[in-house]
Structures are given as structure tokens and as C-alpha cells.
Amino acid sequence: MKAKTTAGSGNPPPAFQIHVRVYWEDTDAGGIVFYANYLRFMERARTEWLRSLGHGQEAARQSGGGMFVVSETQVRYLRPARLDDWLTVTVRVVEAGKASMVFDQKVLRGDEVLTEGQIRIGWVQPGPDGFRPGRIPADMLAALTGDPARDHN
Amino acid sequence: MKAKTTAGSGNPPPAFQIHVRVYWEDTDAGGIVFYANYLRFMERARTEWLRSLGHGQEAARQSGGGMFVVSETQVRYLRPARLDDWLTVTVRVVEAGKASMVFDQKVLRGDEVLTEGQIRIGWVQPGPDGFRPGRIPADMLAALTGDPARDHN
Amino acid sequence: MKAKTTAGSGNPPPAFQIHVRVYWEDTDAGGIVFYANYLRFMERARTEWLRSLGHGQEAARQSGGGMFVVSETQVRYLRPARLDDWLTVTVRVVEAGKASMVFDQKVLRGDEVLTEGQIRIGWVQPGPDGFRPGRIPADMLAALTGDPARDHN
Amino acid sequence: MKAKTTAGSGNPPPAFQIHVRVYWEDTDAGGIVFYANYLRFMERARTEWLRSLGHGQEAARQSGGGMFVVSETQVRYLRPARLDDWLTVTVRVVEAGKASMVFDQKVLRGDEVLTEGQIRIGWVQPGPDGFRPGRIPADMLAALTGDPARDHN
Numbered sequence: 001m002k003a004k005t006t007a008g009s010g011n012p013p014p015a016f017q018i019h020v021r022v023y024w025e026d027t028d029a030g031g032i033v034f035y036a037n038y039l040r041f042m043e044r045a046r047t048e049w050l051r052s053l054g055h056g057q058e059a060a061r062q063s064g065g066g067m068f069v070v071s072e073t074q075v076r077y078l079r080p081a082r083l084d085d086w087l088t089v090t091v092r093v094v095e096a097g098k099a100s101m102v103f104d105q106k107v108l109r110g111d112e113v114l115t116e117g118q119i120r121i122g123w124v125q126p127g128p129d130g131f132r133p134g135r136i137p138a139d140m141l142a143a144l145t146g147d148p149a150r151d152h153n
Numbered sequence: 154m155k156a157k158t159t160a161g162s163g164n165p166p167p168a169f170q171i172h173v174r175v176y177w178e179d180t181d182a183g184g185i186v187f188y189a190n191y192l193r194f195m196e197r198a199r200t201e202w203l204r205s206l207g208h209g210q211e212a213a214r215q216s217g218g219g220m221f222v223v224s225e226t227q228v229r230y231l232r233p234a235r236l237d238d239w240l241t242v243t244v245r246v247v248e249a250g251k252a253s254m255v256f257d258q259k260v261l262r263g264d265e266v267l268t269e270g271q272i273r274i275g276w277v278q279p280g281p282d283g284f285r286p287g288r289i290p291a292d293m294l295a296a297l298t299g300d301p302a303r304d305h306n
Numbered sequence: 307m308k309a310k311t312t313a314g315s316g317n318p319p320p321a322f323q324i325h326v327r328v329y330w331e332d333t334d335a336g337g338i339v340f341y342a343n344y345l346r347f348m349e350r351a352r353t354e355w356l357r358s359l360g361h362g363q364e365a366a367r368q369s370g371g372g373m374f375v376v377s378e379t380q381v382r383y384l385r386p387a388r389l390d391d392w393l394t395v396t397v398r399v400v401e402a403g404k405a406s407m408v409f410d411q412k413v414l415r416g417d418e419v420l421t422e423g424q425i426r427i428g429w430v431q432p433g434p435d436g437f438r439p440g441r442i443p444a445d446m447l448a449a450l451t452g453d454p455a456r457d458h459n
Numbered sequence: 460m461k462a463k464t465t466a467g468s469g470n471p472p473p474a475f476q477i478h479v480r481v482y483w484e485d486t487d488a489g490g491i492v493f494y495a496n497y498l499r500f501m502e503r504a505r506t507e508w509l510r511s512l513g514h515g516q517e518a519a520r521q522s523g524g525g526m527f528v529v530s531e532t533q534v535r536y537l538r539p540a541r542l543d544d545w546l547t548v549t550v551r552v553v554e555a556g557k558a559s560m561v562f563d564q565k566v567l568r569g570d571e572v573l574t575e576g577q578i579r580i581g582w583v584q585p586g587p588d589g590f591r592p593g594r595i596p597a598d599m600l601a602a603l604t605g606d607p608a609r610d611h612n
Contacts, residue, residue: 023353024363025189025346027182029236029520030590034178035529036502039495040331047329051390057330058390061488070494074533083182084357084364131489176506177516178499182367183437188376189349192342193484200482204543210483211543214335223341227380237510237517284336331495333488335542340484389488 015092016049020107022085032080038115039073042105045089046119053143066125066134071100075117085109094118096145098135168245169202173260175238185233191268192226195258198242199272206296219278219287224253228270238262247271249298251288321398322355326413328391338386344421345379348411351395352425359449372431372440377406381423391415400424402451404441474551475508479566481544491539497574498532501564504548505578512602525584525593530559534576544568553577555604557594 020041028034050057061067081087088108095102100122107115124131173194181187203210214220234240241261248255253275260268277284326347334340356363367373387393394414401408406428413421430437479500487493509516520526540546547567554561559581566574583590 021350021354023346023350024181024183025187025349028177029180029182029184029517030177030526030528031182031184035532036178036495036498039498040329043331043495044327044329048327056390058388058488061389067489069489069539070536072533072535073494074531076531077529080528082364083367084362174503174507176499176503178502182364183373183375188379189342189345192345193482196342196484197480197482201480209543211335211541214542220336222336222386223383225380225382226341229378230376233375235517236520237515330487330489331493334483335486335488335490336483337488337490342484 015090016045016052017088017090018045018048020044020087020089022081022083022087024083026081027083030080032082033085035075035077038075038077038107038117039119041087041089041107042091042103042117042119043070045091045105046103046121049091049144050140053140055140055143064126065137066123066131068121068136069124069131070119071122072120073117074119075115077115079109079112079114081107081109081114087114093145095120096141098141099123099133101136101141101144168243169198169205170241170243171198171201173197173240173242175234175236175240177236179234180236183233185235186238188228188230191228191230191260191270192272194240194242194260195244195256195270195272196223198244198258199256199274202244202297203293206293208293208296217279218290219276219284221274221289222277222284223272224275225273226270227272228268230268232262232265232267234260234262234267240267246298248273249294251294252276252286254289254294254297321396322351322358323394323396324351324354326350326393326395328387328389328393330389332387333389336386338388339391341381341383344381344383344413344423345425347393347395347413348397348409348423348425349376351397351411352409352427355397355450356446359446361446361449370432371443372429372437374427374442375430375437376425377428378426379423380425381421383421385415385418385420387413387415387420393420399451401426402447404447405429405439407442407447407450474549475504475511476547476549477504477507479503479546479548481540481542481546483542485540486542489539491541492544494534494536497534497536497566497576498578500546500548500566501550501562501576501578502529504550504564505562505580508550508603509599512599514599514602523585524596525582525590527580527595528583528590529578530581531579532576533578534574536574538568538571538573540566540568540573546573552604554579555600557600558582558592560595560600560603 022033026033026037090106092104094104100120103119105117106113123134123136125134175186179186179190243259245257247257253273256272258270258272259266276287276289278287328339332339332343396412398410400410406426409425411423411425412419429440429442431440481492485492485496549565551563553563559579562578564576564578565572582593582595584593
């Protein structure tokens with residue numbers, strides 16, 4: 001995943017974070033968080049970021065405006081999280097194109113990085129034969145990259 | 154959940170079973186299957202039963218014909234299942250009405266009953282304001298109750 | 307599930323609530339929250355209640371002190387929750403015995419009750435052949451029932 | 460993830476496959492399989508492969524012999540799977556070292572590749588302060604790489 005376009009070059013890139021509690025549902029018989037569930041935590045952070053910028057995904061989906069889809073995930077599981085842990089999940093844009101974006105995300109317990117991932121997402125919109133790839137709506141792209149000029153694209 | 158109408162009265166009721174393997178994804182930090190996941194195992198059995206009778210749910214859903222929804226679940230967790238267990242999941246109709254059905258389901262390891270539940274399902278179909286309750290299609294009802302006469306209701 | 311002992315008779319029973327956001331991970335192809343996931347939301351509320359009372363479950367588990375297990379769930383799914391919904395999950399003790407407790411729980415969107423359940427839990431502790439049923443620790447029971455006298459039982 | 464050692468050089472590498480049905484539990488409100496769940500399908504294939512070679516993971520875990528942990532996943536989601544789909548999940552060793560292995564895995568519907576991933580796993584075993592990284596047991600490594608000589612390492 002090489003960045004075609006670096007978001008916010010020259011400026012610190014926009015970033016966001018949420019907190020997540022680990023519950024029984026997140027763990028497995030190894031006594032730790034089941035690795036696939038970190039993808040859930042990371043998606044919660046992206047979703048809350050969008051929401052904080054005024055973009056609810058259900059409204060867009062129900063109005064037929066399309067939705068984000070995840071096209072690639074690359075995750076390294078460094079240290080395990082456990083039941084009751086209070087985690088921080090960060091998200092930062094590392095690539096922003098018209099058809100896809102890449103986010104750098106980390107899951108931390110205090111200062112300790114437990115998991116880090118790069119998540120590529122695209123956009124699909126309803127077509128005659130189901131959903132098909134399309135351009136990310138300009139206002140969402142602008143909001144996530146912190147580039148106000150893009151609002152007018 | 155009292156049965157209004159007993160399916161197949163006078164005859165042994167129709168029944169079905171599948172086998173399910175327990176994987177890491179099904180377990181929790183207690184070293185056993187996370188209790189909510191037995192509802193998944195039970196649904197797999199109902200789905201495979203429908204399929205074996207010629208009723209795929211995705212086709213019905215995509216053709217706008219409606220879908221089953223679960224309206225009530227009552228489950229007793231008697232003994233825990235563990236990673237690698239090979240389980241049997243049974244399903245039997247205990248009540249069949251035009252608007253809802255109740256299934257009796259068990260999860261067993263060998264002859265040992267681990268979990269037993271009663272699951273009530275209804276039917277919803279697309280309306281002007283989203284899905285609304287409707288009658289279970291007669292052919293599905295007939296197939297599940299083993300009552301050919303119901304095809305003509 | 308008949309109550310053997312009514313908690314806090316004569317006083318309003320102790321109660322607790324949390325808020326839960328619905329994410330993609332919680333939904334299914336019907337466009338609504340997958341019904342089994344309401345059990346997860348309900349457990350999060352019980353867990354946070356215990357935590358608010360000073361009882362972390364991971365600490366108890368790792369110190370060999372035992373853990374709660376769910377022995378029975380009875381849930382009615384009245385109205386569907388959807389992606390992006392902001393839900394309230396309540397929990398209230400309706401039965402408190404030495405070996406098991408029953409909680410009444412509701413999932414609401416605003417004032418609208420979407421799901422209601424009764425959840426029975428027991429306690430297990432390590433024995434020579436794995437976990438075995440035991441008495442709920444008196445301090446946990448007292449904390450959840452708001453009955454300080456029980457500390458001395 | 461570059462391969463340090465190519466398993467079965469000169470010979471076709473060992474490979475394995477299973478079939479997986481898509482159920483409601485696997486889907487999300489987009490009407491397709493929730494992407495994180497492909498990691499579950501891939502793990503089921505690895506687990507069944509181990510089992511077919513005589514290695515049950517629960518037995519190893521309970522006997523204190525250690526367990527596999529996933530340390531890195533790289534997955535590309537090419538086309539969506541849907542409710543009722545009957546999928547094939549393949550697994551092939553692409554790297555086999557003493558401390559970690561990499562598997563190449565695909566999820567297909569018929570001949571169509573829906574998802575492809577590279578999954579790196581390591582081995583952990585009980586230590587005085589919890590699990591710590593260790594060498595993959597020689598018999599498991601030999602079995603997965605199809606190299607009988609390794610049995611005697």
C-alpha cells in the first residue's frame with residue numbers, strides 16, 4: 001500500500017481517537033482478544049470519526065447514496081489485550097484518492113501499542129446490477145483530509 | 154411460549170439436525186463457547202433445514218419476498234462446549250401458526266445435551282415504510298410442518 | 307423464572323444503565339442488529355455495573371477466584387435497532403439467591419423499548435476437574451443488591 | 460512478508476481446503492459478509508488442516524503445551540460473498556520457520572476468488588509470567604510442511 005497522495009502534506013494530518021472497553025464477547029479461549037476483533041475496534045474509530053464530522057453512514061445508506069467498503073487490511077498483532085482492558089484506538093489518513101483512502105490505525109493500552117493496521121477503503125454506490133465502485137463523495141473526502149478546498153470540488 | 158397449534162399432531166413432528174465444529178471464534182476467555190453463540194448454531198440448523206426443503210433465504214430476500222425474523226428466544230445453558238468439540242444441533246417444530254412458528258432446539262455433544270432453546274420466529278415483508286409483519290408463506294409453512302395440505306391454504 | 311427472593315423488597319431495586327452505539331459489526335443482511343447481539347449489549351451493561359461497584363471480572367478470573375456464567379436467557383425482540391443507533395441498555399436485579407441471580411434488562415432507543423430480557427447467572431469456581439458451581443461471593447451479591455447487611459453473611 | 464524458507468521447494472507445497480456456508484451471523488447491513496469474518500473462515504481452514512493431521516488444538520492448550528497465535532494478517536477483499544453462498548477456503552504454507560509460519564489463503568465461490576490473505580502465525584507456551592513466544596513443535600511443523608524428516612528434529 002504505497003501512498004499515491006499524501007493527505008495534508010506540510011501539515012500534521014488529521015487524526016482521531018476513541019476508547020474501547022474489552023468485554024467477554026471480544027475474547028477467546030486463549031484468554032485474550034480474538035485477533036479478528038481488532039478490525040472491529042478499528043472500524044468503530046473510523047465510524048465515530050465520520051460521525052464527528054457530520055457524516056452518518058446509515059443515513060447515506062438508506063438514502064441510496066452509497067457506502068464505504070473495506071478493500072484491504074494489513075494488521076500486526078504485537079501484544080494481546082485482555083478482558084476489562086480500556087483501549088485507545090487511533091485513526092489517521094495516510095492516503096486520500098478519489099476512489100480509495102488508506103488509514104493508519106493503532107490500538108493502544110496506555111502508551112503500549114498492541115496492534116497496528118493499515119486499512120484501505122473504497123466507495124460503492126447502487127447500480128442497475130447491485131453496488132458498483134464509485135468516487136468517494138467530495139464532502140466526505142474533504143472532511144476526512146481536513147482540506148476545506150475539496151468541499152468545492 | 155405455549156403452543157397454540159401443535160404441528161403434526163398424531164404424527165411424529167418433522168425434525169432436522171446438523172453438525173457444528175467449535176472454533177476459536179466461538180469461544181471466550183472462560184475457555185468455553187460464549188453463550189450468545191449457541192443462538193448462531195441454532196440458526197444454522199434452521200437455515201439448513203429450510204435449504205434442504207428447497208427454500209433459500211437470500212433468494213427470497215433479494216426478490217423482495219420477505220424474510221424470517223426472530224421474535225423471541227429462550228435458552229438454557231446446561232453444560233459448556235469447548236474448542237474442537239463436534240456438536241449436533243437439532244430443530245423441531247413445536248408450534249406453527251400463520252404469523253409465527255416456534256422451534257425446539259438442542260445442542261448436544263454425543264448424547265449429552267449442552268443447551269436447549271425455544272426460538273419463535275415471525276415473517277416480515279417489504280412495505281411502504283420498511284418491513285412489516287406478514288403471514289409466513291404457505292409453502293414454507295407447509296414444508297416445515299410436513300403438512301402437504303397447507304400448500305393449498 | 308420465578309423469583310425466589312425479591313431483591314430490595316420495600317425499596318426500589320438497584321439499577322444501572324449504559325449507552326451503546328450500533329456499528330456495522332452488530333448488523334446483519336436484514337439491515338438491522340443481529341438478534342443474538344442484544345445479548346452482548348446486555349452483558350456489557352452487567353459488566354459495567356460490576357465495574358462501577360469495584361468488581362473487575364478479569365482480576366477475579368486470573369486470581370482463580372471464579373467467574374459468573376450465564377445459565378439462562380429469555381429475550382423478546384420487539385423492534386429492530388439499526389446502524390448508527392444510540393441505545394440505552396438497562397439492568398435491574400429481580401432475583402438474588404446465593405447460587406444464582408436474575409437480571410431484568412431492556413434495550414431502548416430513546417423511550418422506545420426494542421428488546422427486553424431476563425438473564426440468569428450463576429457462579430463457578432475452579433475445582434480439581436475444572437470449574438464447578440459455587441456460591442456467588444457475598445461482597446458481589448451485596449453490592450449488586452444494594453444490601454450492605456449481606457456483606458456479613 | 461517475505462518468505463525466509465520456502466516450504467516444499469521443488470515439490471508442490473502441501474495444501475488443504477474446506478467448505479463454508481454463509482449464514483446470517485456472517486453478514487452485515489451492506490447485505491454482504493462482514494469483512495472481518497473472512498479471517499474466521501480462514502482460521503477454520505487452518506484448524507481443520509491441523510486436525511486432519513492429527514493435531515487438536517484444545518488438547519494441546521489444556522495439557523499446557525502451548526498454542527498458535529496469529530501475529531500478522533494481510534487480506535484483500537476482492538468481491539463480496541452473500542448469505543447462503545457456499546464457499547471454498549484454501550490454505551497453503553508459503554513460509555515455514557521454527558518460530559513462525561506464513562499461510563497463503565483464498566476464499567472462493569466456485570472458481571471466483573473473493574478474498575485472499577497471508578496469515579502469519581507464531582507459537583506461545585506457558586511461562587512464569589503468562590504465555591511467551593516459543594518454537595513451533597517439530598511434529599506440527601513437519602506435518603504442515605509435509606516434510607517427514609522434520610519429525611526427527
